[in-house]
Amino acid sequence: MMVLLSLLLSGCAADRAQLSVPIVMTGSNETVTPTPQVSVRLTAAELVIGDLRFESPPEVARRWRPSLLSIGHAHPGHDFSGDVDGELLGEWSIDLLALSEPMRLGEASFYEGDYESARLELPDGGAVLLEGYATVEGLDTTRSFRFALLPEQSITGIPFITTVDADTPPQQVSLSIDLGHALSFIDWAAPDDGDGLLTEADDDGVVGNAALFGAVSTPTYSFIMEP
Secondary structure: OHHHHHHHHHHHHOOOOEEEEEEEEOOOOOEEEEEOOEEEEEEEEEEEEEEEEEEOOOOHHHHHHHHOOOOOOOOOOOOOOOOEEEEEEEEEEEEHHHOOOOEEEEEEEEEOEEEEEEEEEEOOOOOEEEEEEEEEOOOOOOEEEEEEEOOOEEEEEEEEEEEEOOOOOOOEEEEEEOHHHHOOOOOOOOOOOOOOEEEOOOHHHHHHHHHHHHHHOHHHEEEEEEO
16 A cells, blocks of 8 residues: 555656746726627626636546545645646736736746646635626617626636646746626526616526626636647
8 A cells, every 4th residue: 555655646746847837817808799699898897816726637546546645735736626737826806907918917836747627716705897788689778787796616627728848838828708708698688677787686686697607607718828
């Protein structure tokens, strides 16, 4: 048993270089198109994100290693929730409309090797605020909206199919948010409470459920490794 444990530990990071790679956040256009029938003009797009993690492809040894080891989280390769070989921990409040150029979040630590997916946190106490107005085909008026959401959720399974090579290190990783996709689940014809503003409380909370679903939907988020 001890021999097996030693082999697992030694295989975790042996012969793999560790690199620091900048992570940047890109902004959003004020105008987005959730569907071909809907055009949205945003006046506010703010959110809080935290703890970015990058995962290698599944491997048999990594899947059952956690049940044998009871060690602490020593580095990005020891995360019992998955094959995490890269990470940047922290929390950031972001105004997507204010970013005229990418915002540097920090330096992530990566082990060289293949990667398959990424995840991030929408932390407890954080918020997503989306505000603006929608022009909808078939409606004779624009729909003003304000969605103030508290998701508190992990966004998992974000595609991140790439290879980190110490000989040709990447320039940076860019995180972007597709606000068009985030707003694509809204029924813009839904009734409001009479104040002329569509909010998460309208239509007995159905609008809020749709807004929240878009905010936590995996395709809303993307990471791109820039060579």
